[in-house]
Amino acid sequence: MILIKLAYKSLLNRRGSAFLTLFTIAISVMLLLSIERVRVDAKSSFSNTISGTDLIVGARTGDIQLLLSSVFRIGHTNNGVSWQSYLFIKQQRGVAWTIPLSLGDSHKGQAVLGTSLDYFTHYKYGKKQPLTFTQGTAFSHLNEVVIGSEISSKLNYQLGDKVIISHGMGNTSFHHHDEDPFTVVGILKATGTPVDKTLHIPLAAIELIHGGGHSEHEHEHEHEHEHEHEHEHEHEHEQHNENLTGEPKQITAFLMGFDSPLYTLQVRRNINQYKPEALLAIMPGVTLRELWEMLSIVEKILLLFSSIVVLVSLLGMLTTLLASLNQRRRELAILRSVGARPWHLFSLISIESLLITLFGCLLGCGLFYGLMSIAAGFLQSHGGISVTISMLSHYELVLIGAIMAAGFIVGLIPATRAYFYSLTDGMSIKI
Numbered sequence: 001m002i003l004i005k006l007a008y009k010s011l012l013n014r015r016g017s018a019f020l021t022l023f024t025i026a027i028s029v030m031l032l033l034s035i036e037r038v039r040v041d042a043k044s045s046f047s048n049t050i051s052g053t054d055l056i057v058g059a060r061t062g063d064i065q066l067l068l069s070s071v072f073r074i075g076h077t078n079n080g081v082s083w084q085s086y087l088f089i090k091q092q093r094g095v096a097w098t099i100p101l102s103l104g105d106s107h108k109g110q111a112v113l114g115t116s117l118d119y120f121t122h123y124k125y126g127k128k129q130p131l132t133f134t135q136g137t138a139f140s141h142l143n144e145v146v147i148g149s150e151i152s153s154k155l156n157y158q159l160g161d162k163v164i165i166s167h168g169m170g171n172t173s174f175h176h177h178d179e180d181p182f183t184v185v186g187i188l189k190a191t192g193t194p195v196d197k198t199l200h201i202p203l204a205a206i207e208l209i210h211g212g213g214h215s216e217h218e219h220e221h222e223h224e225h226e227h228e229h230e231h232e233h234e235h236e237h238e239q240h241n242e243n244l245t246g247e248p249k250q251i252t253a254f255l256m257g258f259d260s261p262l263y264t265l266q267v268r269r270n271i272n273q274y275k276p277e278a279l280l281a282i283m284p285g286v287t288l289r290e291l292w293e294m295l296s297i298v299e300k301i302l303l304l305f306s307s308i309v310v311l312v313s314l315l316g317m318l319t320t321l322l323a324s325l326n327q328r329r330r331e332l333a334i335l336r337s338v339g340a341r342p343w344h345l346f347s348l349i350s351i352e353s354l355l356i357t358l359f360g361c362l363l364g365c366g367l368f369y370g371l372m373s374i375a376a377g378f379l380q381s382h383g384g385i386s387v388t389i390s391m392l393s394h395y396e397l398v399l400i401g402a403i404m405a406a407g408f409i410v411g412l413i414p415a416t417r418a419y420f421y422s423l424t425d426g427m428s429i430k431i
Helices: 002-013 015-047 063-070 083-090 118-122 149-155 203-209 216-224 229-242 262-272 284-294 296-337 342-383 394-425
Strands: 055-059 095-107 110-115 133-136 144-147 182-188 198-202 253-258 279-282
Touching (some): 015 296, 015 342, 055 063, 063 253, 063 279, 063 284, 083 253, 095 118, 095 203, 198 203, 253 262, 262 279, 279 284, 284 296
Parallel strands (some): 110 198, 144 182
Antiparallel strands (some): 055 279, 095 110
């Protein structure tokens, strides 16, 4: 107890250099815990890019390819799903809801998604968080579009702005649907997922801008009134509202939710064995984990970076203790003269390094929670990482314990030197 009190007083006497060393360790602990928390939560958030969806169904390609095209809007599938097959599967026992998805168009390099109103009701991300609007509402007419938060900020779109859809994906398109502009009626709240970079239009509008999707009645009506432009425009507006859930010939994919998880595997097997056309049903959670494993190099780099940060801080503490040790030889000699033995001095230096590491870890934990509180919203909206601000996990406590042990081991080096200094110098330092 006396040695602990003496070590504390000694650190106070050298509070300038001691605090700098302590602060260096605190920063490293903060970075280590932050990187580890973000790494773990990034993996969890990546797996929850889409949540609450039991199956994704599309043309038979590959699991990851279907996931990338339907959820991340990366790449494309050569085939789609016929509307008849979609309706048949939708009516299967246990199906609670479905969301049709139609991709293939773009706007200034950003994906355009044709879907139904069920998209805004049942699509979930993160920990089953629903989509919400910062402005406006969901579309109610064929010529309306709902945009993601990044589209709004990047292209500076507001409610009421007109948007021209282009055929094909990518930044360059040679066919613009100028005759069918869409009006922005809703802006979604940032999710940190591909939803933020997507323009959402009614499913029937996809067929309309490509020259399809009209019923025979619509064609006849348009033919009868082709010279009465104003009246035709009014009637078309009404038809747009009525046929918001029109029937296209084909969709890219669709999402499914079930009343009970028991139906998931059964329906998935039936879809994969579906005879009329080659379809593939995947479980998004499983496929997302497989995709993350392919990107595990990122996780390993973060782990390496965390380890280097801690190592540098401990080496900094070692350097500081060794640099100050030679200046403290007279102090150690005085302690010897009042009855301190060499092992007392060894324990004193060891305790000092342990106290520096302990207080550094405590301060680092405080800085970690402060940083997470500030950065949580930013990480969610810009990186799609849902950070949990909770008590330190068992793994994180093990990391803190490892740092404490490493700090104690590092402190043994100057402590050993102090031990031999006391034996060499005796009770008076030799100048």
